[in-house]
Amino acid sequence: MGIFERYLTVWVTLAMAAGVTAGQSFPSLFAAIAGFEFAHLNIVIAMFIWIMIYPMMIQIDFAAVKAVGRAPQGLGLTVVVNWLIKPFTMALLGWLFFEHVFADLVDPEMAQSYIAGMTCWVLRPVQRWCSCGANSPRVIPTIPWCSCR
8 A cells, every 4th residue: 555545634634724724823714615516516516526536537437347247246235235235324324313312402393404414425426316407307327416405
């Protein structure tokens, strides 16, 4: 492992601290950045997500993707975990923490929003439901400008 991978937790922590410090030091700049929105999604965040994901995308071996049908166990396990286990686990954890552990600290209406958001966030990287065009529901795989609603 290289130095970046070995100390990834440190780099993430430093980046978060730098972001919080910059936000506190330059609130008007970050308010302006927050204004760059399209369809309820911040364009700057979408660009940074693509910058983060792109290196992983270019390392995909597309020849191996064609062979996934020969040994579908991995794909089946991924589908089961992402669609059947993760959403319900996150809903259960959200219910436990927002409805019970931190119930005195969170408004009940906000608790429901947080629980729904946690469940939706788990599904978001897998596939997103978007309203595209004349209110027709469509499935758009992994496109960051679609909101989970």
